Amino acid sequence: MGLRSSPFIERTLVLSMTIAELFSAGSTDWLRVNSRLRTYWHTLIAVTTVPLLTVAAIAIAIFEDVPVVRFIGVVSIMVIMIFAIWAWVLATRRVRSIGYRLESRELKVSSGIMFRRVVSVPFARMQLVEVSAGPLERAFSLASVQLHTASASTDATIPGLDPERAAEIRDALAVHSATPAAATTAGL
Amino acid sequence: MSDNFSRPQHTAPLTPILQLVNGSPIVLVAFFAVGLSWLFLLIGVIFLVVGGLGYWASWRKNFFWINEKGELEARSGIFFRRSRQLRISRLQSVDILRPPVARLLGYSSLKVEVAGSGDSRVILSYLSVGKAQELRSEILSVAKEEQAFTQSAERENHWQWRVPNGRLVASMVLTTSTFFVIVVAVASAVIALRVSGLVALALAVGGSAASLAGITSLFNFSVGRNERGIAISHGFFTTAHYTVSPIRIQAICLVQPIAWRPFGWYQIAINVAGTEQSGKKSGPRFLIPVVHEDALPELFRELLPSWNLEKEDEWLASATSSRWRFPWQAARLAVSVTPNLFMVRSGALTRRLSAAPHERIQSIRITQGPWERKLGISRLHADSVPGPVRLNGRGLGSSVAVHTALEELDRMFTARESQRSEQW
Structure with a gap:
């Protein structure tokens, strides 16, 4: 499954990244949302x-x-x-500013042009993964994935996904929420 | 274990009357507003009778008991029957609430909360104080039994700290906001005194009273420790008792307004997990509203033994350019990642030192507005559960923010697994 990069590569990449890269989601490692x-x-x-x-x-x-x-x-x-x-x-x-990365232990979402933000949610803190699609979104066959933690300020929403992609992400995340924290070493 | 609560029973017979008194201030106010004309008296009496009958009917249909499965079962509803079962083994808190009118007559409510989302709370109104305490210790002992303890759950504090009311009032008056409200009220009174002495006096008294009213809810503040966790109780007109398992304290903040500095006072605000349901706050916001710095070591030793704020040598200071964004507090802004905690220091007038253990931080965010981008600085947020404490590292150089975020994430991954033994 191409959702994740190997832990080793991603680690070195992240460390060598500048703040601009981290914010702009400009690097190819950030997955983009649908242009629809x-x-x-x-x-x-x-x-x-x-x-x-x-x-x-x-x-x-x-x-x-x-x-x-x-x-x-x-x-x-x-x-x-x-x-x-x-x-x-x-x-x-x-749309171009939105990027996300499913890493070995966390989900990262980045967005914003003027006010930029990057949020990183460890899978172990995840309480609920929500896939939603309003009527208008469905007309464009789009869906959003939202991650909830115990904190209300965790704002990890990925809009503009293909429904199949959203389901894929949800399933990938659900695996982590089902397994207790100790299983994080399992990697790939 | 007494057999007292195993059979369905009503709340106190006086309940309808108490509910009526609680629910009818509007009617009473209307009486006095309109004057005691016969028509209004009649309408008022009809309202009271109908309301009273309604409350009485619903009281008759209200039952509660502890069933064989160890659940607190509560039934209610005249037309739509409603039955709720709370698993006592998943007990989060059982608090005795004492609203003013009921308190005068020696009655109280019992609020029982269990872990879980949605319908996880029952408030039993009203019970005589003795019965409420009995039921409370019964629930606690059931909870204990379920958790394989044999000893009876006697609510006895092993250690307790009380806040003198005088110091509480003094400290609240000296907080920046209260101080301003009172100054403004008195100043406008003095100015207006020439217009109408009485009105001005009323204004001043009213303004001060309004800001002081909040203080009475913190009167008789005590914090202690028993087998169930940290026991906090406070309140003058309405008393509140909370029992918080230490594991539910997600973040703390040492607060010191400028006027407290000469006295060496501090306040400890806390974020408690699972206390905010649908936006309503129901948990304690303070571990202690005011305490002298000499008592802090003892307080931490007794209540927060694993929180070590001492190690202040490794602060990552804000960037020099941040003084264009935070002119007053730039020099004080800093974050620190210690072996156990993530800490944030901030505030020029009101100093704050916030901390949260790595395993209780929910997510990490970095944000940057346009001006901050110009200055090359970013904010590093460590998201905690809703509450008064926010861990918000401002004015950090962008690369410092990113590297600290990565380090903190690393700690968060590993801390989650090694934690767990820190129960009470």
Whole structure:
């Protein structure tokens, strides 16, 4: 199974990695998510902004004579547009920034453009692996895998996975959660 | 072992009345707000009667007992019957709660929690104080038996530490936030005194009282040690008792606001595992709200023997550039990986020293915002269970953060296996 690299190689790689590599997920060792995630996010942006814009436009049309409503309407349309365009443009880079690695004893997830983060969750701390796919995600045949620990601040979610891939990851993780901590030396 | 609780029984007969009194302050307030007109008196009486009957009916359908399988079984519900079984062998805590009205009449509630997610908690309201204590020790002794102990679970503290109420009030007044609230209240009172003396006085008293109200919940604070673990109890109007197994303490933080420094006072905040269910806090937040530094060694020896905070020589300091991001506390920011603990030092005005054993850290995160990237620094978070303590190493040089994270992860992998013997 190509999910894991050998412990030896991964260890030396990690140690020689600079912070930039660790953060950017730029190295080939980081597994990437499906690029359909970008289309999904674009659709999500459209689905949420279009109704808002419509409401604002209708409000302006109805209360044409009331300057306050017109002003608020125009401002909110501009604000919504700016946020939507911003999110639209950044979607590509956001998708590319997401990376994950299933290592011998832990899962690492990295993401973010402006605010970057890397989280590492040892398998022994894992309480629950959740595979989820909302209706819109299913339409793009995407799924997310989320790892839960006893801490609420552990934020290890991998979005934009093929459903089969998500199941594969879940099964790989489930093996670890089923075996007690002592079995971590088993390696491959 | 007494046979007392093996048969289904009700809570105290006074329960409906107590629940009514607890549930009807709105009605009572409405009385006084509107004045005692006959109409409102009538509505109020109807409310009380209907409510009372409702509480009485539900009380009649409420039973609890300890069944043969060693479970605390609780049945309730008038229309929808509900039955819950808590496995006493998986007991996490059994606490006596004493809400104000019930306390006046000598009644209390018993809160029983077992390990497990979801429906793992039962609160029995109300029981006479004697009965609550009896049931509590019964549950404890069942739990003990299940764990192959023979000795009766007498709740006797082997060691105890009390916080004097005077020092508690003094220390709380001297915390930075309370201090500001009181100063603002008094200042605005003084300014407004010329407008209307009475209103201003009320404002000042109200402002101070509001900030002091929280303190009464920590009155009569005592922390001790018995066979079940660490026993914490506190409260003036509502008393709370907690018994926490030391293994459930996931992280601690020594806190010292600036005004405590001359007195040498410290506070110890704790994160306790399994106390936050659906966002509601139900566990203790402090091991001790205020303690003099001379008593710290004894406290650690008795309550946290495996937590060794002494070794402070190997601190990894923050990067010099971090003073552009954290101007006040940059010099104090540091992390340390000791053989047993991950430690974080922070705070300029309020100093904090947080620590968590490697085996109880859930995950490691490194984060970096745009400004931090400019300065070449990163944050290293060691995630703990929800609670007041956060291990958040800020201002670290990025490569230091990464290498510390890797070292900490290594410790986390190995620590999990060697731990385990540290039960009470």
